[in-house]
Amino acid sequence: MQTATLLGVLLAALFSLLIVLWQYFYKAKKRGRLNWVLAFLRFISIFGVLLILLNPKISNVSFQLEKQNLLLLIDDSQSIKSGGASEQIMTLNEQILEDEALAERFILRKFAFGSDLRTSDSLSFSEEVSDISGALSSADNIFGRDKTLAILISDGNQTVGKAYEYMGNDLSFPVYSLVVGDTTRYADLRINQVNINKYAFLKNRFPVELFVTLQGNEAVDSRLRIRMDGKIVYSTGIRLTPQENSKKISTTLEAAEVGLRMIGISVDSIPGERNTLNNKRRIPIEVIDEKTRVGLISNVLHPDLGALTKAIESNDQRSVSLLRP
The missing domain is CATH 3.40.50.410 (von Willebrand factor, type A domain)
Known part of the structure; x- marks a missing residue:
């Protein structure tokens, strides 16, 4: 409660008390127990009205130590x-x-x-x-x-x-x-990130993108291999240096069989490398056999229909049927 508000409350109490004393004791011809009761009630009523007019705000501030x-x-x-x-x-x-x-x-x-x-x-x-x-x-x-x-x-x-x-x-x-322990930083070659779709369509090629990084002070040569269900489908040599210690590799693979296929990616270890667990990644991909049928409706045969059919069916997931209205 602010000082001005507190002073106002005290003045309201003093003013109420003075009115009660003047009305029930100074002016009164008879003084008895009833005067005291009425004086108390009058004091409460006057003081209450003044408090409502003052509208004091009482706040409580507490402090708690949190660890x-x-x-x-x-x-x-x-x-x-x-x-x-x-x-x-x-x-x-x-x-x-x-x-x-x-x-x-x-x-x-x-x-x-x-x-x-x-x-x-x-x-x-x-x-x-x-x-x-x-x-x-x-x-x-x-x-x-x-x-x-x-x-x-x-x-x-x-x-x-x-x-x-x-x-x-x-x-x-x-x-x-x-x-603590052995804080020596040994040379390490790792597959950091692999980006690949969860699904692929049968007989389509799907993209694979990955990043290989080197931790070390000497240039190294290694070989990256990608296997699908244990069979090597892609292989390339890579060279990394302390200045160019990261390499992005992008390729496309063919989805030859329907079902859940396992893509295995590995990079050959380098001399002095202790941790080879991060040289390998295994990622599943589901190959789906799904075709969309497209109907071309025409009441005449036109050469453009053949060209359009050929263009649509260039995607193995599309088949075209010629229909008459």
């Missing part, structure tokens, strides 16, 4: 174990969770990640892939609107996902990294 979220994001991939950092991570995990000063200031939330982010009380270091960028994005989607800090414990060797080094501006909270 920030402290996210503990732990790499649970096999590279941690092979790099001899599993014991180091377990020690860091215990130290952070048992720290009383952190517990007083933050709400500690523990997560493990490999291919995806998950809550976990135990660590197995058995995940085949490590997606650091995916873990950070998932945490941001969940806690991005709250006051949050994150501690990332990892060896930094990501096998799938986006380049997490450049995600700082995309996240809603700061991330503090604790690097």
